[in-house]
Amino acid sequence: MPARPVLIAGAGPVGCIAALxxxxxxxxxxLFEAQPxxxxSPRAATTHAATLEMLAELGLVDEVIRRGLIEPKFRIWDRASREIIAEFDFGVLKNDTRFPYVVQCEQHKLADMAIERLCRLEHARLDFSSRVTALRQLDDRVEVSVEDARGTRQIDGSYxxxxxxxxxxxxxxxxTAFVGYTHPERFLVLTTTFSFDAEHAQCSRNYFSDPDExxxxxxxxxxxxxxxxRVLFPTRxxxxxxxxLDADAVEGRLQRFFPKSGPYPVVHRNLYNVHQRVAASFGSGHVYLAGDCAHVNNPLGGLGLNFGIHDAVELSTLLxxxxxxxxxxxxxxxxxRFRRPLNIEYVQQQTIANKKRMEEKDPVIxxxxxxxxRQTAAxxxxxxxxxxxxxxxxxxRKRAAAAA
Ligand SMILES: Cc1cc2nc3c(=O)[nH]c(=O)nc-3n(C[C@H](O)[C@H](O)[C@H](O)COP(=O)(O)OP(=O)(O)OC[C@H]3O[C@@H](n4cnc5c(N)ncnc54)[C@H](O)[C@@H]3O)c2cc1C
Incomplete structure (x- = not known):
């Protein structure tokens, strides 16, 4: 085993899972993380079956389930009529996976769980407030420049x-080009302590399609x-x-969606730019890209981080x-060779189709x-x-078949 460590820029969930x-x-x-x-901030929570299987291998799944929320179903509604168009139940996958459901577990919890385990390992090191600013690929290694409160230092790694x-x-x-496009609207995520349990206790993942919002x-x-x-809306x-982000506008949006007496207690208001982009290459030689660094997509379907964790697991296995x-x-x-086309086929295509369906304006379509x-669900x-x-x-499964 070479003495030089594998260097990882970024202690988001993908960097932490790769490190673990x-x-x-x-x-x-x-591992270097620019922030302290x-x-x-409220981003990914939905963790799918395929990812839960990988987290089980890493000894994380029990804690993810304990600190998260198991949800086997999701519903697609028509917002205007308040009718359920279709209900899907991951329970039908009981012969395909040990985890026939999603677990709603916020992404910062997953990163923290991985860090806690890394801290117990002598050969793992994590530096917060340390930003990677440059890299140099050499024949047998890679060198990065890292900036922290003391200045800039050079660190060697195997990869x-x-x-x-x-x-x-x-x-x-x-x-490396980041090929694709940015949606003109942003996504507004509002987090409230108001409980929608009375209406949605039977299913906590709901999509409301609507031509206007x-x-x-x-x-x-x-x-x-x-x-x-969490309630997610597109902005105009x-x-x-x-x-x-204005408090009155936020209140108006929530009341139009779900009128109730009294104001909504909103604990977070966040705006995100939304992109569909894939890196022209996921890396070569001594440097590889994983997670959002390699691909970004809209969050409808909850796929971006899931695929990023799959990147981290595959890359770590190969390395x-x-x-x-x-x-x-x-x-x-x-x-x-494998992960780029898989991202396009499974993540970009599905999330683009999900968004298009949710916002479709033509009544016939x-x-x-x-x-x-309805027919698919039935x-x-x-x-x-x-x-x-x-x-x-x-x-x-497609990736495994290609390896066989
Ligand atoms: C509203 C919303 C909801 C979402 N919901 C889901 C969902 O339900 N399921 C799902 O799968 N995905 C979802 N996503 C996508 C998911 O949030 C991202 O895919 C995920 O954050 C990617 O993780 P990452 O570790 O690759 O990147 P990040 O989480 O962005 O982490 C990157 C880290 O690198 C650090 N960093 C940056 N530059 C440097 C540097 N130069 N040196 C050192 N450190 C650096 C940053 O500070 C950060 O900590 C959602 C996204 C949004 C916006």
Whole structure:
């Protein structure tokens, strides 16, 4: 085992999972996080079956389930009529996975769980408030520049994983194009302590399609476990950030969606730019990209982080084999060869289709889409096929088949 560690830029959930997956194989890792702590802004929560299987291998799944919320179903509604168009139940996957449901567990909890385990391993090191600013690929290693309160230092590693998010310094330093587009609207995420349990106790994941303003409603456990609801709306393309975040505008949006007496207690208001982009290459030589650094997508379907965790697990497995001398370094080419097209087929295509369906304006196409969803949900074979794709089990199976 070479003495040089694998360097990882970014201690978001993907960087932390990559570090843990490597460290559990005995590989030395050195993780750098630009911020002083893990970012706990409300983003991913939905953890799909295929990912739960991987988290089980890493010894994390019991805690994810304990600190999260098991939800086997999701519903697609027509917002205007308040009718359920289709209900899907991951329970139909009981012969496909040990986890026939999703777990709603906020992404910062997952990162913190991985860090807690890393801290117990002598060959794992994590530096907060340490930003990777540059990299240099050499024949047998990679060197990064890291900036912290004391200045800039150079650190050598055997490999570098860029897990530094959508605006990645690593991807830019490599000169890798981020191919795709940015949606004109932003997504507004509102988190409230108001309980939607009375209406939605039977299903805590709900999508409301609407030609004027679609919406998504989810429950998460929150830091104290008492439960919070997140409501996601698109902004209007011309709406300024300050306008969308204004307290009265937020209250108006929530009341139009679900009128109630008294104001909504809103604990977080966040705006996100939304992109559909895939890096032109997921890496080569001594530097590889994982998670949002390699691909970004809209959150409808809850796929971005799930796929990022799959990246982290696959890359760590390949690196482990190479570092132990079990495989030649060129097996790492598989990472780009397989994961890029899988992201396009399973994450970009599904999330783009989900958004298009939710916002469709043409009444004829809407009616056709709704009928197709009803038929899919009503037919057991189609229902299962739809969920195998939605849960990323299909993408994992396709990757495994390619390796065989
Ligand atoms: C509203 C919303 C809801 C979502 N819901 C879901 C969902 O339910 N399921 C799902 O699968 N996905 C979801 N996503 C997507 C998910 O949040 C992202 O895919 C996920 O955050 C990617 O994790 P990451 O670790 O790759 O990147 P990030 O979480 O962005 O982490 C990158 C880290 O790198 C650090 N960093 C940046 N630059 C440097 C540097 N130069 N040096 C060192 N550190 C650096 C950053 O500070 C950050 O901590 C959602 C996204 C949004 C916006």
């Amino acid at each position: 997956a490597l460290a559990r194989q005995g590989v030395a890792v050195h 702590r893990v970012n706990d 570098l994983i860029g897990a530094d998010g959508g605006r990645s310094t690593i991807r830019k330093a490599l000169g 679609w919406c998504a409603l989810f429950k998460v456990t929150g830091d104290d476990g008492s439960g919070l609801w 393309a011309e709406e300024a950030d300050a306008q969308a 482990g084999r190479v570092l132990r001398g079990e495989e030649p370094a060129h097996v790492l080419e598989q990472y780009d 809407r009616a056709k889409n709704n009928e197709a969803l 037919d057991p074979v189609a229902h299962r096929a739809y969920l195998l794709r939605a849960s990323l089990i299909d993408s994992v």
